[in-house]
């Protein structure tokens with residue numbers, strides 16, 4: 192009988208076997224630490240539980256471990272790969288935004304929000320973004336670097352610690368890749384981070400509760416379909432006219448509407464999963480009846496379009512071309528799309544008072560009022 196099959200027969204031992212063999216970012220350091228210090232292997236399970244179940248934010252809080260061990264861990268192993276710079280709390284809505292400093296000094300933002308009854312985390316996948324969309328504050332920062340899988344997944348761990356400390360909830364239910372950066376340009380690390388976020392031994396958030404939002408990096412749709420078929424895909428379209436879309440989102444020069452359509456059809460055929468078309472309605476920019484008709488026509492030209500669902504979001508003033516549309520215009524837009532047999536939801540973007548809404552993340556420290 193092989194070693195693995197021996198462990199599989201015993202559930203408790205199998206759990207330990209998984210822990211000992213699973214390669215999870217910072218957890219590797221813990222395993223090395225246990226080995227280097229000649230500690231018994233059950234300490235690994237205790238440390239995992241302290242971090243990923245109890246949500247400790249320093250080793251001193253891990254009361255299951257002896258004091259001397261806690262002190263040594265506090266000196267040698269950081270639980271998170273970044274430091275909190277500022278934390279903002281919305282006065283209007285259940286939304287929090289954290290500015291985090293990475294080990295190399297780069298800064299990112301991450302958001303915790305409760306759009307309904309459950310808590311969601313919006314993670315960043317890059318420090319800055321190379322794509323320069325006209326309505327987006329992150330795009331104006333330029334590109335600094337890709338985040339590691341650990342830096343991405345640990346944004347969720349950071350908020351997990353936070354909800355426990357603040358006694359807001361027991362768990363985080365959803366994760367959306369809608370923060371800073373284009374996730375499909377950091378594909379390998381994003382996939383790795385999602386595997387970690389969804390691993391039941393660690394953060395354990397089901398892949399159907401994780402959404403990746405892309406500006407349309409069409410050559411990665413198929414990879415996503417085979418690597419993470421359960422994860423939700425959202426495509427930020429924002430305009431169904433190539434020339435106008437290029438002005439809003441320069442990436443359209445590389446992947447235009449035909450490229451997106453072709454990749455999307457293949458994605459739908461392979462996954463049979465609903466895909467969300469995100470359309471930020473920008474006042475005076477993409478909100479006319481002609482824009483609405485073009486969007487409807489483009490969607491209806493796609494094979495299996497019954498799997499597409501449009502999310503209309505009122506633009507948050509951030510930079511450049513961004514200005515909020517009139518409420519009636521969004522309503523008309525939604526009704527017209529429904530009239531074309533297209534599923535549509537008007538979504539509220541939360542956290543605009545702390546610049547935590549879509550397109551507003553810019554990794555700027557909070558200025559104190561005089």
Ligand code: SF4
Nearest residue numbers: 320323324327330372
């Ligand atoms: S909207 Fe997304 S892809 Fe475009 S610049 Fe901002 S972060 Fe980058």
